[in-house]
Amino acid sequence: MTLNRRQFVAGTSALLAVPAIGRAATPPKTIEARSGLARIAPDSYPETEIWGYDGGVPGPEIRARQGETVRRTLLNSLPQPTAIHWHGLRVPNNMDGVPGLTQEAVQKGDKFQYDLPLKDAGTFWYHSHNQSTEQVARGLYGAFIVDETNPPDRDHDITVLLDDWRLGQDAQIVDDFGSIHDWTHAGRMGNYVHAHVSPITEVLTNQRLRLRLVNVATDRIMYVSVRGANGKLIAYDGMPVTQPEDFETLVFGPAQRVDLVVDVTSDVGEAVQIILHERDEAFVIAELPVSRRGTTVARGTIEALPPNPVSVLKDVSDALTVPLVMEGGAMGGLRQGSYKGQVMSTDELVREGQIWTFNGIAGLPKNPLASVSRGDVVRIQIKNDTVFPHAMHLHGTHFQEVLADGSLGPLRDTILVDRIETREIAFVADNPGDWLFHCHMLSHQAAGMKTWLSVV
Incomplete structure (x- = not known):
């Protein structure tokens, strides 16, 4: 396998990392679904016209603490009806955001208020759930982070959203969302995998990082590893594991997430790298440069997160x-x-x-x-x-x-x-x-x- 930092365009993906855009207030805030411009492709290309929450992609990170209630009023400024699904949050049914099942789609110019009691801590996300093949592909998604009452030991808490864009030569989104070939095969595969990384000031040697990895692609399965840091997997889809697990290459279907706690092993001048594996090659899609030396004292054991209040089964013989x-x-x-x-x-x-x-x-x-x-x-x-x-x-x-x-x-x-x-x-x-x-x-x-x- 070869490790590659170059742009890769071979009919399946072009892989590059670009940093992107974190505690939400209790009163309702408005989140507007509207068009905007985003820097997706390299600087030599024009910005990409997108649909995003508050006009950006990803949308603003929503961050709150377990036990709180988050309120967001969706204002639809798109040319299509829309709605927001709060992926992984165990919310009341009428807040789940599924047009035709739990609510009516929000028409252009209309509003809808979502009240979201946060039962669980973990890594979640939000995205359009109306005409979502197109609306998610155009950028209507964002991270939703619910902090534990006592978060685990870490120096940085970093969210990485992994997306897959289908761009033309002008760096604009290809408008072929109803392709019957895509629908009958593996789905809408892009030609540009893009990692949105929450900004941090600097990374030092031996620092402890919490990495929250989310596959927000419409259809692409992603195979991801981490280089320059060692640690444990502590949660799947926002739910803590009983015992932290070793990991190597992580397989993410669309919408799946993992939380990792890792200690930086890269030296000054090197980087912690998020690697995407495609066939027999590997591509750097995000880098966290190590700027200077940190402590030389070894970090303690990576502990399990406290469990969320979800019913855990021991036996299903009578199910x-x-x-x-x-x-x-x-x-x-x-x-x-x-x-x-x-x-x-x-x-x-x-x-x-x-x-x-x-x-x-x-x-x-x-x-x-x-x-x-x-x-x-x-x-x-x-x-x-x-x-x-x-x-x-x-x-x-x-x-x-x-x-x-x-x-x-x-x-x-x-x-x-x-x-x-x-x-x-x-x-x-x-x-x-x-x-x-x-x-x-x-x-x-x-x-x-x-x-x-x-x-x-």
């Missing part, structure tokens, strides 16, 4: 079991499926822009995948009968994977299910409402991969 079979896409063997209550052939589904199904149904169905009572334990068997991976995201709660030996994995809100693979998740249905369950490859969601669960 309500719900099957979910994925079919469709290119080379998927889909012959027909139901859409809006009508059985359609493959050709008819394609004409409707719906080519993926869950249990034979494309698009958001009239009836839920399951209707359960509050407090029920639910186990969903996800069978991927397609030739593409899918990042399945459950709104409203976090789940655990049921592993092959019957044990239960760490809490997550998004799971990457590989091609021709079956994985199972389980959770306590303790948040009442109608909750979306969908593929976070947003092109796949737009082309049919979404359903919902009712908790009453």
